[in-house]
Amino acid sequence: MTAACPGCSVGDTAGLSAPDEVTHQLVLPGIHCAGCIRGVETALAQLPDIKGARVNLTRKRVAISATPKADPTPWIRALAQAGYEAHEVSDVEPARKAGEDYTIHMGVAGFAMMNVTLLSVAVWSGAIDTTRDFLHWVSAAIALPAAAFSAQPFFRSAFRALRVGRVNMDVPISLAILLACGMSLYEVMNSGHHAWFDAALTLTFFLLVGRVLDQRLRRAAHSAADNLAALEPSRVLRIENGTRISRPLSEIAVGDALWLNAGARVPVEARLSAGDITVDASFITGESDPVTRSAGARLHAGEIVLTGPVTVEATAVGEDTTIRRIAQLVATAEGAKGQYIGIADRAAEIYTPVVHILSAAAFLGWLYFTGDARTAINVAIATLIITCPCALGLAVPAVAVAATSRLYRAGLLIKSDTALERLAVVDTVVFDKTGTLTERRLEVPTGLSDQETRVLRALADSSDHPLCHTLTQALGHTTPAPLTDARETPGQGIAALFGNTDVSLGRASAADPETTFRFGTTTYRLTARETLLPDARAAVEALQQDGKRVVMLTGDTPANAARMAAALGLTDIRAGVGPEDKLTIIKELEAGGATTLMVGDGLNDTAALAAAHASMAPGSALDASRKAADVILVSRQLTAIATALRTSRLATRRMRQNINLSTLYNLIAVPLALAGLATPLAASIAMSSSSITVVLNAVRGMRR
Amino acid sequence: MNVLVILVPCSLILGIGALVGFVWTLKSHQYDDLDGDAARVLLDEEE
Numbered sequence: 100m101t102a103a104c105p106g107c108s109v110g111d112t113a114g115l116s117a118p119d120e121v122t123h124q125l126v127l128p129g130i131h132c133a134g135c136i137r138g139v140e141t142a143l144a145q146l147p148d149i150k151g152a153r154v155n156l157t158r159k160r161v162a163i164s165a166t167p168k169a170d171p172t173p174w175i176r177a178l179a180q181a182g183y184e185a186h187e188v189s190d191v192e193p194a195r196k197a198g199e200d201y202t203i204h205m206g207v208a209g210f211a212m213m214n215v216t217l218l219s220v221a222v223w224s225g226a227i228d229t230t231r232d233f234l235h236w237v238s239a240a241i242a243l244p245a246a247a248f249s250a251q252p253f254f255r256s257a258f259r260a261l262r263v264g265r266v267n268m269d270v271p272i273s274l275a276i277l278l279a280c281g282m283s284l285y286e287v288m289n290s291g292h293h294a295w296f297d298a299a300l301t302l303t304f305f306l307l308v309g310r311v312l313d314q315r316l317r318r319a320a321h322s323a324a325d326n327l328a329a330l331e332p333s334r335v336l337r338i339e340n341g342t343r344i345s346r347p348l349s350e351i352a353v354g355d356a357l358w359l360n361a362g363a364r365v366p367v368e369a370r371l372s373a374g375d376i377t378v379d380a381s382f383i384t385g386e387s388d389p390v391t392r393s394a395g396a397r398l399h400a401g402e403i404v405l406t407g408p409v410t411v412e413a414t415a416v417g418e419d420t421t422i423r424r425i426a427q428l429v430a431t432a433e434g435a436k437g438q439y440i441g442i443a444d445r446a447a448e449i450y451t452p453v454v455h456i457l458s459a460a461a462f463l464g465w466l467y468f469t470g471d472a473r474t475a476i477n478v479a480i481a482t483l484i485i486t487c488p489c490a491l492g493l494a495v496p497a498v499a500v501a502a503t504s505r506l507y508r509a510g511l512l513i514k515s516d517t518a519l520e521r522l523a524v525v526d527t528v529v530f531d532k533t534g535t536l537t538e539r540r541l542e543v544p545t546g547l548s549d550q551e552t553r554v555l556r557a558l559a560d561s562s563d564h565p566l567c568h569t570l571t572q573a574l575g576h577t578t579p580a581p582l583t584d585a586r587e588t589p590g591q592g593i594a595a596l597f598g599n600t601d602v603s604l605g606r607a608s609a610a611d612p613e614t615t616f617r618f619g620t621t622t623y624r625l626t627a628r629e630t631l632l633p634d635a636r637a638a639v640e641a642l643q644q645d646g647k648r649v650v651m652l653t654g655d656t657p658a659n660a661a662r663m664a665a666a667l668g669l670t671d672i673r674a675g676v677g678p679e680d681k682l683t684i685i686k687e688l689e690a691g692g693a694t695t696l697m698v699g700d701g702l703n704d705t706a707a708l709a710a711a712h713a714s715m716a717p718g719s720a721l722d723a724s725r726k727a728a729d730v731i732l733v734s735r736q737l738t739a740i741a742t743a744l745r746t747s748r749l750a751t752r753r754m755r756q757n758i759n760l761s762t763l764y765n766l767i768a769v770p771l772a773l774a775g776l777a778t779p780l781a782a783s784i785a786m787s788s789s790s791i792t793v794v795l796n797a798v799r800g801m802r803r
Numbered sequence: 804m805n806v807l808v809i810l811v812p813c814s815l816i817l818g819i820g821a822l823v824g825f826v827w828t829l830k831s832h833q834y835d836d837l838d839g840d841a842a843r844v845l846l847d848e849e850e
Contacts, residue, residue: 210819
């Protein structure tokens with residue numbers, strides 16, 4: 100990143116010449132092994148313009164340094180040819196601001212803690228007089244600078260809270276660290292018996308471990324959410340002087356003419372310039388049947404063009420695109436959810452005043468009965484350190500990390516801090532039908548010969564059209580036949596040669612949107628039907644077995660809804676509902692005492708997603724829906740929903756257990772501290788053992 | 804107990820060495836891609 104030698108960085112920062120290298124980031128959702136790393140890096144190394152490429156497997160991205168004016172579109176095509184799906188991600192690097200990363204603070208605190216504790220062992224095992232003073236002085240020399248550096252996150256947070264007249268968890272922590280260091284220094288100067296340096300550092304270290312875990316969690320979720328966002332079109336073909344030029348979405352202005360290929364998602368609100376097209380509007384309306392639009396009609400952002408290519412004129416861009424009314428509904432509903440307070444914060448609210456009152460009482464009590472301020476302060480510090488929420492600071496993050504990484508492996512991405520706790524209390528699961536439980540698929544016609552099936556698979560493989568992908572999936576076990584001279588005519592379909600036979604897959608004619616498969620002179624019709632996702636029924640059954648009420652909402656017709664509900668074994672369905680109705684139904688269910696989980700993908704679901712107690716959206720959902728949801732179903736495995744609910748219940752139970760465990764430690768240790776019996780040794784043992792217990796309890800049973 | 808005067812600085816120097824090492828690994832982005840580094844071990848050296 101930065102040049103190692105200060106002399107070199109001068110030329111860099113002068114910034115007189117344009118940078119000769121730009122870093123691009125591509126998301127690679129499919130990579131998983133060493134072979135993938137090699138494949139991607141070799142594929143990219145052969146391309147012009149690219150100076151270097153390095154895959155990051157953890158973030159599923161590749162960073163490419165290239166010449167300034169290079170266009171990433173051909174790279175994505177080259178990767179696709181090599182067999183890797185790739186998408187451009189717009190942000191270069193997530194904001195990793197200096198001071199936001201506590202790993203180095205943790206390292207310093209850990210180093211100082213180990214050294215000072217070792218020195219303290221010598222004191223505890225009976226060092227006296229000058230030896231003890233010497234060891235104490237060395238401890239002070241390590242502990243004071245280390246604490247001044249590594250405890251800064253707590254000091255800053257405490258200062259921010261105090262400035263606005265509030266008290267948070269970091270206030271007693273900062274107070275304990277400052278008082279312990281200050282008082283110990285005084286004791287050491289006066290050849291005292293006890294120094295609390297090791298306790299102050301142990302406290303700092305364990306609390307920083309909790310913070311670092313928390314940060315890692317948040318960064319992983321952030322990075323994965325960015326990866327999903329990259330699936331949205333970030334580049335658009337704009338028609339400039341008659342030629343199509345690929346432009347970032349952010350550069351599109353009202354009035355621009357855009358070129359949309361078949362299968363593309365409409366990027367902005369637009370008006371159709373010419374011709375008739377069929378669009379899949381299910382993201383907006385929830386209805387599964389395609390709609391026909393004629394010239395001059397409005398196209399909404401999020402609709403999918405099924406027949407193309409078409410030229411459209413942008414009518415609204417940026418913040419104006421999503422329908423305002425829905426955006427407002429989301430904002431109001433989210434405001435209400437922001438009120439939810441997590442278990443950790445609720446515990447801290449009770450804890451903080453208790454800690455302060457106890458240590459103040461200890462100080463005053465001892466001062467009154469002994470009249471010795473030095474003893475009184477020592478007892479007060481012991482109380483402050485022992486009650487300090489070492490285990491509490493670890494109790495919740497440790498469980499959250501364990502549960503979230505388990506769910507991530509199951510294909511779920513937890514976005515919100517309190518999502519786990521909210522999921523745990525869900526008793527009613529509300530599904531949106533279209534796009535969540537079902538998808539449109541092309542059905543393989545009956546009566547195909549073996550050869551014809553293989554040709555169909557090969558044709559479907561070579562097309563980008565979303566419906567063709569479903570065909571590829573349906574024919575997953577077939578080996579594709581070798582085709583030559585394949586060419587795709589946008590909006591018409593794909594044609595090729597199989598030996599000497601003409602084969603094609605696409606629209607029968609310009610007027611007939613039905614899909615046909617032609618093999619020589621034989622023609623087969625392929626019908627597009629709305630079908631359930633393979634594991635939809637299993638998912639619903641798993642939820643019902645766990646005693647959840649399952650409701651299905653849809654903007655579709657009652658007949659379609661009833662057919663799907665029968666196949667799912669559902670009775671509780673509401674058909675023909677609009678976006679506001681979905682919101683009303685969620686609110687009614689909540690008012691009736693139910694705690695709801697909303698699962699939906701469309702723009703028409705966003706308000707309901709935001710209003711429900713907890714919400715999930717599939718990874719294929721619109722950006723707006725993914726933003727409103729607490730959890731993203733990355734893998735589209737619906738059975739993961741039941742897993743998520745079970746894991747979240749387990750996680751919440753563990754959080755409560757952990758908080759109870761650390762309270763138990765306090766119940767034993769606080770009376771000792773108040774009685775003036777707690778030594779630095781006792782404090783060290785209590786803190787370390789309680790922290791280790793909660794971490795072990797957090798990972799227990801989570802690694803399956 | 805005079806041995807302490809030698810041993811304590813010794814242990815401190817070793818400890819600081821370890822700390823400097825840790826800071827170096829952090830600064831050179833060695834914790835950025837733990838899964839990737841685990842996988843790269845399996846790749847042959849290029850050239």
